[in-house]
Amino acid sequence: MWRLLFLRPRLLLFHAQTRNVVVSSPPVSSVPDASPAAAGAVVCACPCSHATNSGGLKLSLAAVMSDIKSLRKKWTRDFRLCISSEPAVVIESSAVGETAWAPLVVLDATSMSDGLVKAVDASLVSHTEKQSSATVLDLRERGEDISTAKRMLEEQFPSLRLNIDHSKGTDLQGVATHTVTVSLNSRDSVDKLSSEEKAVKNAFFGESIGVSYSSTARRAIFEGFKAAGLPQPPRYAERNHSISELSVYMDIIRNATCEEVNIVPTNIGDGQVRVSVQTLSGRQISALTGKHENALPIALSCVEKAADIVSAVATEGARKRIADHPVILALPPKGIRPKEILRRLLHHSFGIEEDRVLFVTLRSTGGTFVTNVDVELGWCKPSPAGAATDELETKATPPAVVVTVAKAAGVNKKAAEALASMSAIRECFPRVFEEQLAFHPEVREIMSTTKATVNDSICPHVSKGIVEQLRWAARRQKKEIVLEGVQLLPNSENESLGIRTTRPLWATQLFMVDEEGCREFICLALDQKKSASEQKAIAIALFKHFKEECQDGVQYAMDHGLIDKNGDVSGCEGIYSSATPLPKSAFEMAAESDPFIQKLQLLPSQPILVPPRQSMLSVFRRGIQLYVDMLGEKCGSDRGSGSLSLVENVEQVADNGHFKVQLYTKWIGDDTSKLRETPHEMSPLGEAAYSATAVSALFTAMKSLFEEGGLIVCASSDDAQINEICLETWRRVAALPSLPPQLPTPTPLETIAECVMTKYGLSTELRISGVGKAINVQLYGRCPTSLSNSNIKEAPQFFLGHGRGSSLLKAAVSCCQRVFVEHMQSDSHPLGVMGAEPQISGSVGVRAHGSGSLLASRIEDVKKELVDNKTVAADASVLVKVDVCFSQSERKYEASLYVVDGARTVELERISPDADLMMSLLRLTESINKEMGLPSIDKNTIMKKCDDSRQLIALKNLVGFAYGFPVIVETSMKDSLWYCHISVLLSDNIHYGIGYAVSKRKKDAVEEAAAGAIHRCFGTVTNPLKKGESHAEVSSSNPYCGFVYEGKGNE
Structure with missing residues (x-):
């Protein structure tokens, strides 16, 4: 009602019973502007002595006139009363000389006689105080927090006193620092304290170090309150008003x-x-x-x-x-607080409370920090009407909106948050920043610092290592760096690298790998220490590719002698300088005889074209397709009108980068067939194949089907048509040109191109990169028809190998040698287990070596009980065997316990089939415990056997404790990689593989294989050691684990 009354053009000022009279007082004299709201006054009055509103209430107009005149003199403003039918009066105010009136306060008519002046004064005083406090933002340290904390403690614990110990010094960089320690002391004797006061006194302690005394003391006090379990004292109480x-x-x-x-x-x-x-x-x-x-x-x-x-x-x-x-910032000469300035400005302009300004700082890679300044848009306050209104308001109010006003990255948390705060101030309050902050020396330092940036990331500090800087720079280009190191023997010659050595050296090659997996050779560095060679390679890469982004890292490399001012790597002793690095005759022969090497140029890509012909891969694929078509014809009557197709699934293993190929058969049917219910049915065809390249893994997967033990060979024994497919496939393979046993020296590139075409049916393409002292050559294979297509980049490609050298000739020859060894001589295995034949059926006797193992002890307990009960003779034998069965590409092991007494054999216990032999034996042991009333296997005892920092020792302890089997470790090195296979000796020359790993270091390969073995053999009893958790899954699922084979009984 009041709002409508205020907007009505004919507003009644004083409503008497018979007439309305408006009397204006003489104009006021000019007075100084005393407040932001003050201007002048015009007094409206009525000549009658009393006025009565419609409610019958009488007002003394003389008293009202007197009050209004006194208010006008005090506030130099005009005032008037608005009376309506309601028992309330509205006092309005206006500036001198203006006709616009604004409501000031509403009073009950009964309190007009003695409450008019008091109500107007209270309203104007409160309004003036609010204007004053909202205009000047005092951001100087004045110790309000310390005083507030002292007052809180005195009110809550009068017998205790806050004690502040302060000392001043300098840190290692010469910066003045303050050390503040706070505690509580008793004002009187300690015996007079209550139990609560004693507990608070003993628990209250805080300590902090910083460059500002007030901030340091505030942090120490807050820490003391937190330690004592007390609520934190409020900060900046003046802001709340x-x-x-x-x-x-x-x-x-x-x-x-x-x-x-x-x-x-x-x-x-x-x-x-x-x-x-x-x-x-x-x-x-x-x-x-x-x-x-x-x-x-x-x-x-x-x-x-x-x-x-x-x-x-x-x-x-x-x-x-x-x-x-306008807002005025009272800034200290030093020690400004950017976050506090932002909070105060946000509150002054937008009413954002402190708890709605969020500084989210996360630690990023390379030891850097990323700070987001988020502001939560929320102004809703609890309604005073009660809980019901609160619930209604909560349901009606949507979730708060969070706005990111600034972002910054820094090498430390303080720099990131300071720059993010100043960036937010510059973005949200540009005028305040330019006029009041930009000139401040600390603000200029924050905005121009090299320790933080407004970008999404920042180059890590050089103290984190130049390798972190290189990784950061590479990630900005969506690439990753790969370091490959190899140790060169003394007085030897490395043809692939093109160097001769007189002493042991480490050679480190640095590559950059993009999202598609393409490797780009960057540089090669040599040194007597492996770490030094890696640092040199990283320094070269920084200078060549990221000199501007990582200036401090490049300068660090120069200062420490890794590179010179031109970016060339520092010298290294132990390399022939005058002698010829490589036999010239071999390269001269290749340059003179190989037609493709003669045409090589320093171009990014060069195709090596040879006449297309039928390949081994296409022959095997043809045979598999015939086999699949035959299966489709046999099963077609049951499947409707669908057809059976071959699916070649190629995927890359994320842990080691190798490729896995699995062949499948898939039924494809029309909409009217039964296949509508299972349109994506796929069945595996043979075993999965693994290799360092996709095409070699695909070739191995297809060839294995026609080898002894392969799926098609096994099926051919019962089907004459399948047998004819096998014979025809091998006849076609035999008709193809055979692969040479060695790479001919005169024609390495031509021979490789011919071999790749013969084996895979691919035309080859050379990709050349690198300049100066190191050239990198990569060999790719493509379908022959795609090389003449205009869309050659869209054609499928297969990486075959790479090589390096000091010249294009040496790099090309090195690449050919690597490809030949990898693809044409891939039948040689680094470990004997890779060529071993797994046992797929039959029984395996298990001999528990040693009497201290759980398995051996239970066998002895069973025999003793049988002999004591006179069930068997004293010379009877209690043995353990494991039945091996193979079905649907899955091996199962079934452990059993039996007794042999003369010519009589009786089975005592049998366990249901298990996918792992070791777990089957462990379940057999647990079953014997249950049958004999013995306690279950103590997991704590097994965990104690894992209490060792080395995985291999822990594995030997566990296997010895549970089974008593010897642990056999087989290691070998091939192509700069260490291969490790771990097995247990079940009986004479019978092994069971439990762990396998590949690594660049022998120790790492052994430890990773052992970690995988622990997971395989004891995964349900105890967790693997932390060191091997990341490798356990890969090792335990490797094809060289989980099968029984015949081999040597000792290493």
């Missing part, structure tokens, strides 16, 4: 509507945000929509618009007061 520009407009809306009003921000998608001002009843006053990053000014504009709608006069006055009183 200040108002914001947004709250000024909100007060206008609340006073005009006489309702509680909320600001409701909402994400509407596509990077847009909508802000609306609504009453609790759901009425929307105004709404604005804009970009998400501009949500803060949108909210302020929306509230200002709403205030202008409900009361344009009051809103215009508020704008004038805000414009006349």
Whole structure:
């Protein structure tokens, strides 16, 4: 009702019983502007001595006139009363010389006689104080937090006193620092303290070190409160009494509507945000929509618009007061707090409370930090009406909108947060930043620092290592770095690298690998120490590719002698300088005789074209397709009108980068067949094949089907048609040109191109990279028809190998040698187990070596019980055997316990089939314990056997404790990689593989294989050691584990 009354053009000032009379007092004299709201006064009065409103209440006009005159002199403003039929009176105020009136306070008519002056004074004093505190933001350290903490402790624990010990010194960099220690002391005797006071006194302790005394003392006090379990003292109490520009407009809306009003921000998608001002009843006053990053000014504009709608006069006055009183920052000469400045400015302009300003700092790679300054848009306050209103408001209010106003990355947390805060101030308050902050020396230092940047990431500090800088720079280009090191023997010649050595050296090659897996050779470095050779290679890469991004890393490399000022690697003793590095005759022969090497040029890509012909791979694929077609014809009657097709699945193993190929058969049917229920049915065809390259893994998977023990060979024994397919396939393979046993020296590239075409049916392509002292050559294979196609980049390609050398000739020859060994001589295995024949059926006797193992002890217990009961003779034998069965490409092991007494054999216990032999034996032991009433296997005892830092020792302890089997470790090195296979000796010359791993270091290969073996053999009893957890899955699922084979009984 009041709002409608205020907007009516014919407003009654004094309503008497018979007439309305308005009497104006003489104009006021000019007075100084005493406050932001003061201007002048005009007094309205009535000549009669009394006035009566419609409710019958009489007012003394003389007293009212006197009160208004005194208020005018005090505040130099005009005042008037608005009386309606309601028993309440509205006092309005206006500046001198203006006709716009604004409501000031509402009073009950019964308290007019003695409460008018007091109510107006209280309203104007509060308004003036709010304006003053909202204008000047004092950001200097004044010790309010310390005083507040002392006052809280005195009120809660009068017998205790806060003791602050302060000392000043300098750190290693010469910066002055303060050390503050806080504790509680008793004012009187300790015996007079209560038990609660004693507990707080003993627990209260805090200590902090920093460059500012006030900040250091504040952190120490907060730490002491936290240690004692006390609530934290409030910070910056003066802020709680200040108002914001947004709250000024909100007060206008609340006073005009006489309702509680909320600001409701909402994400509407596509990077847009909508802000609306609504009453609790759901009425929307105004709404604005804009970009998400501009949500803060949108909210302020929306509230200002709403205030202008409900009361344009009051809103215009508020704008004038805000414009006349811009924010002033009182900054300390040093030790400014960027986060605090941002919080205060956000509160002053937008009313954002401190807990809604979030500084989210995360540790990134390379020891760097990334800080996001997020502001949660929320102004809703609890309603005083009660819990029911709160619940209604909570349901009606959508989730708060969070806006990221700034982001920064830094080499340390402090630098990142400081730059993010200043960037947020510059973005949200550009005028305040330019006029009051930009000139401050500490602000200039923050904005121009090299320790932080407003980008998403920053180069790690050189103290984290130049390798971290290189990784960061490579990741910016979506690449990864790969370091490959090899040790060169003394007085030897390495043809692939093109160097001769007189002493042991380490050679490190650095590559960059993109998202598609393409390797780019960067550099080669040599040194007597492996770490030094790696550092040299990293320094060369930084200088050549990231000199600007990693300037301190390049300077560090130069200062430490890794590279010179031109970026060349520092010299290394032990390399022939005058002697010829490689036999010239071999390369001269290749340059003179090989037609493709003669045409080589330093171009990024060069095809090596040879006449297309039928290949071994195509012959095997043809035979497999015939076998699949035959299966489809046999099963076609049951499958409807569908057809059986061959699927070649190639995937790369993430852990070691090798490729896995698995062949499948898949039924494809039309919509009317039964296959509509299972359109994606796929069945494996043979065993999966693994290799360092995809094409060699595919060749191995297809060839294995036609080898002894292969799926098609096994099926051919019962089917004449399948047998004919096998014979025809091998006849076609025999008709093809045979692969040479060795790579001919005169024609290495031509021979490789012919061999690749013969074996895989691919034409070859050379890719050349690198300049200067090292050339890198990579060999790829493509379908012959794709090389003449205009879309050659879209054609499938297969990586075959790479090589390096000091010249293009040497690099090409090195590449050919590697490819020949990898693809044409791949039948040689580094470990004997790789060529062993697994046992797929039959029984295996198990001999528990040693009497201290669980298995051997239980066998002895069973025999003793049988002999004591006179069930068997004393010379009877209790033995353990394992039945091996193979079905549907899966091996199963079934352990059993039996007794042999003369010619009589009786089975005592049998375990259900298990996928692992060792677990089957462990379950057999547990079953014997249960049958004999013995306690179960103690997991704590087994865990103690794992209490060793080395995986292999822990494995031997576990196997010896549980089974008593000897652990056989087989290692071998091939192509700069260490291969390790671990098995247990079940009986004479009978092994069971339990662990396998490949690594660049022998120790790592052994430890990883042992970790996988622990997971395989004891995975359900105890967890593997932490060191091997990341490799356990790979090792335990390797094809060289989990089968019984015949081999040597000792290493």
